[in-house]
Amino acid sequence: MAVPEVVSVVDDNICAAQTTQVISAMFLLQRCYSAGAGARLASLRRLQTTSIAYGSLVPFKLSDIGEGIAEVQVKEWHVKVGDRVNQFDNICEVQSDKAAVSITSRYDGVIKKLYYNVDDVAKVGQPLIDIELDEDLEGASTGDQDSQASEAPKTPAISSSTPTGASVQQNHTKKLATPAVRRIAMENKVNISHVTGSGKDGRVLKEDVMRFLGQITTAPSDTSYTPHAASTPSAKWQPSALKEDQIVPVRGYTRAMVKSMSEALKIPHFGYNDEINVDSLVILRNQLKHVGKERGVKMSYMPMFIKAASLALTKFPMLNASADEKFENIIYKASHNICIAMDTPGGLVVPNIKNCEQRSLWEIAEELNRLHEAGKRQQISRDDLIGGTFTLSNIGAIGGTYASPVIFPPQVAIGALGKIEKLPRFDRDGKVYPANLVKVSWAADHRVVDGATMARFSNLWKEYLENPMIMLSEMR
Ligand code: CAO
Numbered sequence: 001m002a003v004p005e006v007v008s009v010v011d012d013n014i015c016a017a018q019t020t021q022v023i024s025a026m027f028l029l030q031r032c033y034s035a036g037a038g039a040r041l042a043s044l045r046r047l048q049t050t051s052i053a054y055g056s057l058v059p060f061k062l063s064d065i066g067e068g069i070a071e072v073q074v075k076e077w078h079v080k081v082g083d084r085v086n087q088f089d090n091i092c093e094v095q096s097d098k099a100a101v102s103i104t105s106r107y108d109g110v111i112k113k114l115y116y117n118v119d120d121v122a123k124v125g126q127p128l129i130d131i132e133l134d135e136d137l138e139g140a141s142t143g144d145q146d147s148q149a150s151e152a153p154k155t156p157a158i159s160s161s162t163p164t165g166a167s168v169q170q171n172h173t174k175k176l177a178t179p180a181v182r183r184i185a186m187e188n189k190v191n192i193s194h195v196t197g198s199g200k201d202g203r204v205l206k207e208d209v210m211r212f213l214g215q216i217t218t219a220p221s222d223t224s225y226t227p228h229a230a231s232t233p234s235a236k237w238q239p240s241a242l243k244e245d246q247i248v249p250v251r252g253y254t255r256a257m258v259k260s261m262s263e264a265l266k267i268p269h270f271g272y273n274d275e276i277n278v279d280s281l282v283i284l285r286n287q288l289k290h291v292g293k294e295r296g297v298k299m300s301y302m303p304m305f306i307k308a309a310s311l312a313l314t315k316f317p318m319l320n321a322s323a324d325e326k327f328e329n330i331i332y333k334a335s336h337n338i339c340i341a342m343d344t345p346g347g348l349v350v351p352n353i354k355n356c357e358q359r360s361l362w363e364i365a366e367e368l369n370r371l372h373e374a375g376k377r378q379q380i381s382r383d384d385l386i387g388g389t390f391t392l393s394n395i396g397a398i399g400g401t402y403a404s405p406v407i408f409p410p411q412v413a414i415g416a417l418g419k420i421e422k423l424p425r426f427d428r429d430g431k432v433y434p435a436n437l438v439k440v441s442w443a444a445d446h447r448v449v450d451g452a453t454m455a456r457f458s459n460l461w462k463e464y465l466e467n468p469m470i471m472l473s474e475m476r
Pocket of ligand 1: 299300301302303340341342343344348368372393394395396397398417418419420421
């Protein structure tokens with residue numbers, strides 16, 4: 001059972017971002033507008049920028065997308081040679097080993113060349129397309145990454161017929177926004193200084209302007225990235241037998257799995273299994289399920305497994321821990337950020353529910369519902385993916401009894417749950433009855449956790465689940 005690290009990536013080219021690509025712009029800004037970078041970029045603009053004249057051919061490069069990613073796979077082109085594109089138009093979908101991302105144009109012009117075919121690997125820093133520009137771009141660079149990422153303060157000329165023209169122009173220079181966003185604001189006669197920016201350092205994004213205009217009603221998406229349904233083998237699976245060998249490049253989530261699971265294999269795993277009688281839990285869950293319907297919260301067994309784990313972790317902090325790089329210190333984490341292995345249309349994703357130690361069952365259920373829905377739409381935010389401290393994998397939602405879960409580095413423990421099933425067991429009077437049972441398979445890093453500790457932790461977790469009253473009595 002593999003639980004790969006899956007984190008989001010973004011692309012600088014999404015400077016002219018679509019509504020759903022806000023985070024891309026935010027990441028860009030984070031890099032471009034950090035204190036030191038600002039001055040550096042300003043000087044870069046002065047020294048390196050060129051005025052690109054109407055009809056100039058601009059290579060549109062794949063900028064640094066962070067997270068140490070050097071290449072991406074081109075999944076789909078939305079344009080072909082000869083197509084006219086405007087800023088914000090979707091150019092293509094790319095997939096790194098961590099996430100799928102849309103690339104949008106930051107220029108108006110005509111596509112002159114596509115450098116890659118679908119499924120080719122595109123290198124960061126290399127051109128994706130050539131665009132023949134519609135107009136002069138004072139201050140635009142011919143593809144230099146920093147200049148491209150920098151914000152040339154090219155405020156469009158304001159018509160004197162605009163009543164507030166002068167003040168608008170003045171205010172426009174105060175707010176952080178890309179030229180493209182400024183242009184949208186200007187075209188819609190929006191004073192950008194009146195728009196609340198949801199980007200880094202209050203930067204105004206396209207969606208902020210659209211929200212200001214009432215064209216969208218969603219709240220600013222703070223950390224969401226724009227993943228798209230990654231094409232997985234299951235999505236393309238054809239039930240016909242292969243007539244010849246097929247070569248499938250290792251891409252997307254599989255690549256992330258290769259990395260994190262290779263890392264995980266350095267960990268000496270200790271396994272421990274047990275059986276939990278969930279008769280009482282089944283009754284409790286059925287009751288809460290009905291309450292949940294009224295509250296609009298789906299209460300499955302998972303929130304109970306999670307809360308019980310958090311309560312048990314309070315007494316066994318060494319299982320909610322990670323070692324430092326040289327393995328000289330073990331850090332016991334105060335927060336119980338419990339990761340949930342999630343089967344999504346894009347593959348396995350492992351978001352975490354933050355601070356489970358402070359959350360009620362309902363709050364955990366709400367978070368799980370939110371993540372589950374986001375997972376189905378491939379819209380789990382980066383924040384939800386980072387900072388996990390312990391993992392539970394409910395493979396039993398699909399089937400199975402026991403598993404051999406693989407620790408999700410740098411964590412030190414993981415538990416996998418099998419399917420809850422009715423099996424004959426003895427009651428206290430020695431009579432056979434149909435018991436509700438679930439098997440748990442734990443794995444722990446044997447450098448940090450010994451077998452006895454794992455067993456004691458599991459016993460406590462089991463006690464909470466077999467006697468939910470004890471669990472409830474220990475909740476704050
Ligand atoms: N045994 C029996 N029934 C189960 C169950 C289990 N282990 N887990 C879930 N169910 C039931 C739920 O209670 C729910 O029942 P109702 O329809 O009566 O409410 C139903 O199955 C559907 O549950 P769910 O899957 O929608 O919700 P969940 O909160 O239990 O689980 C999630 C959410 C995301 C953990 C799960 O959907 C999932 O993706 N599991 C797969 C994890 C995985 O792939 N692990 C492998 C990782 S390594 O490659």
